[in-house]
Amino acid sequence: MKWLQRFVRFWWDFVVGDDWRVAAGIVLALGLTALLATTDVPAWWFMPLAVAAVLGLSLVRAARSVARR
């Protein structure tokens, strides 16, 4: 089982990296974009704004964690 744990850990670190919330935010943003694309409202503007929001929140969290130390 140890090799399986290491295998999963390797791919988690490789794909998700330091902040799992970034990956979760991107999945959520893509899902919402797909929903918006099914409506009559243009959807192209949503993804860039969502990416900016995910990046901004992750940076704020990282800066707060440094400031707390």
Add this chain to the structure above:
Amino acid sequence: MGLTRGWRSALTGAAAALVALAAIVAALGPALTSIPIDVLRLVVGGLLLVFGLQWLRKAILRASGWRAQRDEDSVFARETAAARTAGKEEKAGLDWYGFTVSFKGVLLEGLEVAFIVLTFGSTQGSIPLAAAGAAAAVVLVVVAGVVVRGPLSRVPENTLAFAVGVMLTTFGTFWGAEGAGVDWPGGDAAILGVLAFILLISLAFVGALQARRPVTA
């Protein structure tokens, strides 16, 4: 690894990783081309975004002083000391430490490059062209290394990481949204608009974080 543990084990480890990478690319390349293009763009866009935002996040934190700049000289000294003090275990006539560290290093970095080449190539319909671009980059880096003949500490690493992060995030945003069903105004030319937007917000984040930089950082 070559300098501290011997070149034979280090080069064998690097060669084994290259063979593993070639096998992964050979297996995944044809498989990727059989996936419907919108599904491929959605998945590839999402992965590029996750990778790109990791790069960009670190580069912004370093550029704004919230994270220490990577000091290649001290990293080299630390890794060299660790390699010298690690125990010696022989397997198949090779120094196992030197072999595994070289193998892991080449495989990990190579996987990221292979992923970028495969995804860019498959979403744009030409894996050979993307592979040629990667090969040209390798040649360029080797030539630059020979011409400059300087240590890695002279490479503006954070600027390069920032640029790579912006590019990966841009293509990830474009393809991810396209895969989710978005029609970009202006078609492929919209990539330039997305690039400008990601670059501007990234620079704005650097500026905003610099203004709030802790005195001790």
